Amino acid sequence: MKRDVLICIKSTAARITMLVALLFREVAMLEKNSYDSPPFERMASAWLAPLTYDYPESANESAYLDLMSNAWLGRLTYNISPAAMFNAYADWLTHLCLSPSKRMVLLQKAWQNCWQWHLYNRNCVVTEDQPQYCVTPLSQDQRFNDPSWKKWPFNTISQGFLLQEQWWQRATTGVRGVSKHHEDVVTFTVRQLLDTLAPSNFPLTNPVVQQAAIQSWGHNFVQGWLNAVEDWRRSIASDTTEPDDAFKVGRDIAISPGKVVFHNNLIELIQYTPTTKTVHAVPLLFVPAWIMKYYILDLSPQNSLVRYMVSQGYTVFMISWKNPLAEDRNLSMEDYRKLGVMAAIDAITELTHAPQLNAAGYCLGGTLLSIASASMACHGDERIASMSLFAAQVDFEEPGELSLFIDESQISFLEAIMWDQGYLDTKQMAGAFQLLRSNDLIWSRRLNQYLLGLSEKKSDLMTWNADATRMPYRMHSEYLRHLFLHNDLAEGRYFTEGKSIHLTDISIPIFAVGTLTDHVAPWRSVFKIHRLADTEVTFALTSGGHNAGVVSPPGHPDRSYQIATHADKDHAMDADTWQATVARKEGSWWPAWESWLRMKSGKRIPPPPMPAHKPAAPGKYVMQP
Numbered sequence: 001m002k003r004d005v006l007i008c009i010k011s012t013a014a015r016i017t018m019l020v021a022l023l024f025r026e027v028a029m030l031e032k033n034s035y036d037s038p039p040f041e042r043m044a045s046a047w048l049a050p051l052t053y054d055y056p057e058s059a060n061e062s063a064y065l066d067l068m069s070n071a072w073l074g075r076l077t078y079n080i081s082p083a084a085m086f087n088a089y090a091d092w093l094t095h096l097c098l099s100p101s102k103r104m105v106l107l108q109k110a111w112q113n114c115w116q117w118h119l120y121n122r123n124c125v126v127t128e129d130q131p132q133y134c135v136t137p138l139s140q141d142q143r144f145n146d147p148s149w150k151k152w153p154f155n156t157i158s159q160g161f162l163l164q165e166q167w168w169q170r171a172t173t174g175v176r177g178v179s180k181h182h183e184d185v186v187t188f189t190v191r192q193l194l195d196t197l198a199p200s201n202f203p204l205t206n207p208v209v210q211q212a213a214i215q216s217w218g219h220n221f222v223q224g225w226l227n228a229v230e231d232w233r234r235s236i237a238s239d240t241t242e243p244d245d246a247f248k249v250g251r252d253i254a255i256s257p258g259k260v261v262f263h264n265n266l267i268e269l270i271q272y273t274p275t276t277k278t279v280h281a282v283p284l285l286f287v288p289a290w291i292m293k294y295y296i297l298d299l300s301p302q303n304s305l306v307r308y309m310v311s312q313g314y315t316v317f318m319i320s321w322k323n324p325l326a327e328d329r330n331l332s333m334e335d336y337r338k339l340g341v342m343a344a345i346d347a348i349t350e351l352t353h354a355p356q357l358n359a360a361g362y363c364l365g366g367t368l369l370s371i372a373s374a375s376m377a378c379h380g381d382e383r384i385a386s387m388s389l390f391a392a393q394v395d396f397e398e399p400g401e402l403s404l405f406i407d408e409s410q411i412s413f414l415e416a417i418m419w420d421q422g423y424l425d426t427k428q429m430a431g432a433f434q435l436l437r438s439n440d441l442i443w444s445r446r447l448n449q450y451l452l453g454l455s456e457k458k459s460d461l462m463t464w465n466a467d468a469t470r471m472p473y474r475m476h477s478e479y480l481r482h483l484f485l486h487n488d489l490a491e492g493r494y495f496t497e498g499k500s501i502h503l504t505d506i507s508i509p510i511f512a513v514g515t516l517t518d519h520v521a522p523w524r525s526v527f528k529i530h531r532l533a534d535t536e537v538t539f540a541l542t543s544g545g546h547n548a549g550v551v552s553p554p555g556h557p558d559r560s561y562q563i564a565t566h567a568d569k570d571h572a573m574d575a576d577t578w579q580a581t582v583a584r585k586e587g588s589w590w591p592a593w594e595s596w597l598r599m600k601s602g603k604r605i606p607p608p609p610m611p612a613h614k615p616a617a618p619g620k621y622v623m624q625p
Contacts, residue, residue: 070413071420081413088185095177106171113163121156130155135162142444143200148207157199165194181407188404201443201451209451216453223453231449247300247463250618254295256306258617259610260320262347266331266339268320268619269347272306274607276313281602282385283315283352287341289363290321293467293622296547297362299460303551305590312594314601315352315608319344319365323624324472326422331472333371333479334496341372345383352608356385358600362550363521364479366392370503371489375496377505386600388511388593390550391521394503395490395528396483401519403484411480418473426468461547490532503532510537511596513589515549524575530566538565538596541579542589554588561589 116134123131130150137144144158172187199205212220247253258272288294298306309316319340348357361369366389373387418424448454488494492502510533514523523541530537542549542561552559562582
C-alpha cells in the first residue's frame, strides 16, 4: 500500500512537471503561431493520458522527473554534463594534491618559464636582432605566423602566452593516478579556455588587426561589426538561406543528373544517369553518413566522386537520408539498417536485375554498411560482392578526439536532452566538431570576419560542412552506447534480428581508406579492420583529414597515399609498421580504388533503363532544413 502511494505521488509529480514544461512550450509556440489546434486541449490530453514518452533502458517511471530536469539544465550548460566535468576535475585535482613531486616540478617549471620570458623580453629591447624563441609554436598553430608578430612588444606577448600554454599542458598531463579519459577532458577544456584568451583574439594585442585598422582608417571594425550582426541575426532567426554568391544544393553542388527511384520514410535512393555507352554489370551503392547530407560525395563537378565513378562506367546509386524530426524519435539503428541499407539493396537488385552489387560506405555509413554486411553473412545473403569503407570505424576502442564527449555521465545527459526534443539538434552536433578544431573553425574565423572585416570565402566543402542534420533520439542513444561506449560490434555483442553478428563472418573483399590527420575516425582505428574481418583487405592511407582526405579528385595538388593488400589477417602488420614500410605514391587514391573495384564489377553491358516519371535528383530529403 505504502509503495503504491509513493508511486502515485511520483507519477503525479512527474505529470505536474510535464504540464509546467508543456505550458512554457505552448506559450513559445503560440508566439510563433506554429499551432492550429487549441493549445489547452492538447495540454489536457497530455495530462489525462498516461506518460508514454520513451526513455533510456536503464530508466523507470520515477526517471521522468530526472530526464526533464536534465533536459532543462542542458540548455544552460550547452549540453555538457556538469557531473562529467566535475568528475574529471575532481579526479585531476585530487591526484595532483596527492603528488607533491609533481607540484614541485610544476613550481620549478613556472619559475623557469618566468625567467626565460624575462631574458627574452630583455634581449628584445636591448638588441636589434630577433632573439631565439623560448617556445616554438606547433606546426599546426598558425596564429603567430605573420611577420608582425616578430616585432616588439608583440613577440614577447606571444611568447608569454605560449609559455603559459606549455606550463598548463604539463600541469594537466602526467599526474599519477588520473584516468586517461579524465586527463583528456581536463587538458581539452583548459586548452579551450587558453585559446579563448589568446592574444591573437584581441585588437590591443594583435598587430595584424592594428595594421588593418591603420590602413583602412578603422573600416575593418565597421565591417566586422556588420558581419557579427548578420551572424547574430541569422542565428536568432534560424535563417538557413544562403547568400546569392554561396554554393547551393541542386544548382552548384549535388548536380549529377539522376532520378529518385525509390523512397520510404527514411531514405531516398538516387540512381545516376549513365554517361558511357556501356557500364559494368555490377552496380555500385554509396551509403553516406546520416550525420551530414549525402553530397559530400557529389560536390561541385570537379570534386564529385559520384561523377567520377559514373564517367568510369559504373551504375551508381546513392542513399539520401531523411533529416529526422521529433516524430521520428523512435527510429533505431535497426531501422537505419532495414529501411536504409537493406531497402536500398532490395530496390537496386529489383531495378537492375543484378544478383550482386558493390557497396561503399563513408564515415557512419561505413559502420552501418559493416553491420549490414555481417548480418547478411550471418543469414547467408550474398548480394554484396565487395565492401569499401571510407574513414569508417568498426572498432571504437580508440575512437579519437570525439571520445572526449563520451562517457556514461555525458551520454545519460545527452539522452535526457534528446528525450525532450526527440532528436539531437544540428547546432549541438556542429558545436562538438567545432570545439575539436577551435583555432581553425572558431577563432580564426572570428578574427578574419569580426576583427579584420574580411568576407568569408565560399567553397563547396564549407557549404556541405555547414549543412548538418539531426539525430533521432533512439538511434543516437543506441549508437553512442552500443558502439562508442561499449564497442559491441567489434566484440561480438551487437544484435540484428535477435542474433549476435560477427565481423569475422564477412568474407567479401574489403577496400578501406584511412586519412592521415583524421580527428573523427583516426586512421589507426580504421586500420583495425585487418584483424576483425576474416577476408582480403586492401588498405589505403591518404593525406588530408576526415573530409578533405576523402574528397581527393585526380589533379588535386599536394595529395599522396599509401596502399597495400593483406590476404590473411593473422599476418597483417600493426599500423605503424605498415605506415613505415609501404611505399608512398603521389596523387589521388580515387584511380587506385576504381582499379580495385573494376576487378569486382563484371563485364560491360548496356546501361540499365532509368525509370520514367520519377523525381529528378537530388530529391527532397537533401533539401530539408
